[in-house]
Amino acid sequence: MKIVVIGDPKRKEKDLPLIRESEKFFDVCLYAPINEIRVEIEKGLTVKFYDKNLADFDHVLPVPTLTYTELFYITMRVLSEFAYLPFEPQKYLLASNEPLLFHYLRENGIKTKNFFLLTSKTPIKNIKKEIVFPCVIKQLDKEVVVTNFHTFHDVISLQKAGSPLLVWNVIKSERNIWAFITDNFITSYEKTNSSSKPIELSNELKDMAFKIKKLMECDYCVLNFLKFKDDFILNKFTFSPNFSNFEKITKENIAKILMDVLHEKIKKKKRWWHRIFEVVKK
Numbered sequence: 001m002k003i004v005v006i007g008d009p010k011r012k013e014k015d016l017p018l019i020r021e022s023e024k025f026f027d028v029c030l031y032a033p034i035n036e037i038r039v040e041i042e043k044g045l046t047v048k049f050y051d052k053n054l055a056d057f058d059h060v061l062p063v064p065t066l067t068y069t070e071l072f073y074i075t076m077r078v079l080s081e082f083a084y085l086p087f088e089p090q091k092y093l094l095a096s097n098e099p100l101l102f103h104y105l106r107e108n109g110i111k112t113k114n115f116f117l118l119t120s121k122t123p124i125k126n127i128k129k130e131i132v133f134p135c136v137i138k139q140l141d142k143e144v145v146v147t148n149f150h151t152f153h154d155v156i157s158l159q160k161a162g163s164p165l166l167v168w169n170v171i172k173s174e175r176n177i178w179a180f181i182t183d184n185f186i187t188s189y190e191k192t193n194s195s196s197k198p199i200e201l202s203n204e205l206k207d208m209a210f211k212i213k214k215l216m217e218c219d220y221c222v223l224n225f226l227k228f229k230d231d232f233i234l235n236k237f238t239f240s241p242n243f244s245n246f247e248k249i250t251k252e253n254i255a256k257i258l259m260d261v262l263h264e265k266i267k268k269k270k271r272w273w274h275r276i277f278e279v280v281k282k
Helices: 009-025 066-079 089-095 098-107 124-130 149-155 203-216 245-250 255-279
Strands: 003-005 029-032 037-041 043-048 061-062 116-118 135-139 142-146 163-168 175-182 184-189 194-197 221-229 232-239
Touching: 003 009, 009 029, 009 043, 009 245, 009 255, 037 066, 043 066, 061 066, 061 098, 061 255, 066 089, 089 135, 098 203, 098 232, 116 124, 135 149, 135 194, 135 232, 142 149, 149 245, 175 255, 184 203, 203 221, 203 232, 203 245, 245 255
Parallel strands: 003 029, 003 061
Antiparallel strands: 037 043, 116 163, 135 142, 135 163, 175 184, 175 221, 184 194, 221 232
16 A cells, blocks of 8 residues: 655654654655645646656645645645545645634534634724733734734734734633544643643543544544633644654654554555445446
8 A cells, every 4th residue: 555645845854753654554655745746637637746646645644734725735635536535625624724613613612712813904993902912913824922002003004905814812821731633542741831741631621632533524633722711722723743742742653553543544445445346346
């Protein structure tokens, strides 16, 4: 079986555990930087990495970043017709739009951080009373902390007309927890100002983590929980954690655990397709 790991070259070091473990589980392992992939129109859409057609691979493991959101989505959308992916392209698109993602999760009973979505055309006077400083202003993958209304106004006004901005209040959390989740496995660590240490999640957080994973219909994800006013809220959701750092802190080989899950699912899918083919032949 063959796997291609598609990543952002700027974060390859973070993804090295995935690449190393995939070489152990699959006969062929290819790492393809997203910026070196071409989407061509032949008889249909074709995704190529130099002379290799990525539709020939059994499994596609994207490690997406916001820098190449559209290219990741198009690549996943085309290859999902041929290969196994750990999450659906539509769910990736949802995950890449944080306001929409958090709205979807809140509608399904998950507590998340509060935020405002605005543009340079948003009347500042309409939200002035709702902003509490310090707050964070985010555009794509860039964030800035603002401590007063004058600076807030300047940052907003300097954006291009119509550019969407995400704003939320700085949360002074009591606890900051990161968790990696796959089908029947969770490992987590708590981050403080000075260090990070592995911890065991409470049953409440485990239930919330598995519920989020189920809602997102993914084979794995990484979640960031903050304890705020005696309650835990979801602060971050990602398919692209720092795998190297996660393993260093938790002492768990999460890349191996993930590859084991994906390898088994691909084998089951191949057996299923083989049975369908045999029935059709008869």
